[in-house]
Amino acid sequence: MDSNALTTTPEIIAAFRAQNWVALEKLVHQYTEMLLKGALSLGFRDHQADDLIQSVWATFFEIVSEFEGRSQVKTFLFGILINKSRELRREIKRNDSHDPIDDVMADRFNIQGAWSKPPIAPDQFVESIQNLQMIQDCIERLPLNQRAAFCFREVEDLEMPEICKILEVSNTNLGVLLYRAKNRLRECIERKVIGK
Amino acid sequence: MMLACKEIVKILSSSQQLKFRQKLELRAHLLMCKHCSAYAAQLKALADQLKRNYKELTRTEPERVRELEQKVLESLKNPDSSEKQ
Numbered sequence: 635m636d637s638n639a640l641t642t643t644p645e646i647i648a649a650f651r652a653q654n655w656v657a658l659e660k661l662v663h664q665y666t667e668m669l670l671k672g673a674l675s676l677g678f679r680d681h682q683a684d685d686l687i688q689s690v691w692a693t694f695f696e697i698v699s700e701f702e703g704r705s706q707v708k709t710f711l712f713g714i715l716i717n718k719s720r721e722l723r724r725e726i727k728r729n730d731s732h733d734p735i736d737d738v739m740a741d742r743f744n745i746q747g748a749w750s751k752p753p754i755a756p757d758q759f760v761e762s763i764q765n766l767q768m769i770q771d772c773i774e775r776l777p778l779n780q781r782a783a784f785c786f787r788e789v790e791d792l793e794m795p796e797i798c799k800i801l802e803v804s805n806t807n808l809g810v811l812l813y814r815a816k817n818r819l820r821e822c823i824e825r826k827v828i829g830k
Numbered sequence: 831m832m833l834a835c836k837e838i839v840k841i842l843s844s845s846q847q848l849k850f851r852q853k854l855e856l857r858a859h860l861l862m863c864k865h866c867s868a869y870a871a872q873l874k875a876l877a878d879q880l881k882r883n884y885k886e887l888t889r890t891e892p893e894r895v896r897e898l899e900q901k902v903l904e905s906l907k908n909p910d911s912s913e914k915q
Contacts, residue, residue: 688901
């Protein structure tokens with residue numbers, strides 16, 4: 635453990651007030667790569683991603699004094715990243731609004747809830763997702779919240795309660811986001827396989 | 831009450847915590863239903879593949895990270911000059 639590392643928010647606030655650059659540089663160093671990876675996985679590229687990270691840090695230092703250790707620094711930063719991403723995309727749709735993927739899924743089951751249009755064979759599916767371009771195409775079509783939920787859960791392996799905090803959604807809402815993200819991706823891939 | 835395929839699909843894709851009985855029911859259903867097990871296999875394959883892709887997609891060059899950190903610290907030291915050109 636590095637005894638000079640800033641781990642709690644009171645320490646960060648104190649370092650910020652005292653303009654302790656050594657400590658602040660360490661803090662920035664500790665989290666910038668994580669944030670950049672986050673921005674990249676949300677689909678921002680190049681300068682867009684860099685600008686986003688800079689504004690995340692600017693906001694972080696603006697509001698850190700009100701933050702009072704309510705959650706971990708990492709969670710706090712990811713939360714700001716998500717908010718900034720939303721602003722950047724002007725995608726502040728409500729989470730519970732209607733999503734066409736729900737109709738698509740409903741259509742695949744009969745009235746008893748059994749499959750009426752079963753999924754395609756796993757080997758066919760697996761083969762097709764090895765095509766990087768194709769899968770990327772499908773990911774680009776996901777709304778930001780769904781994409782973020784999916785990435786945090788399936789790629790970063792974050793726990794559900796932490797993702798709820800970052801995205802500011804309830805556990806139920808997060809379930810809906812994951813359901814929609816996964817099925818959007820599946821449907822998109824199936825359609826490409828069948829359309830071949 | 832047996833769960834319908836539609837419910838199984840909801841459970842599989844929404845990452846909710848399951849009670850012990852639900853877990854058993856889920857496992858039994860997957861053993862009996864080839865469509866739902868195909869569906870589960872799709873989700874698994876999708877997650878595995880995307881994990882691999884994301885490693886590639888989110889690879890960060892150390893110089894880029896360093897440069898970005900310097901920019902952040904610069905604008906922290908000189909708040910007035912941090913406005914975007």
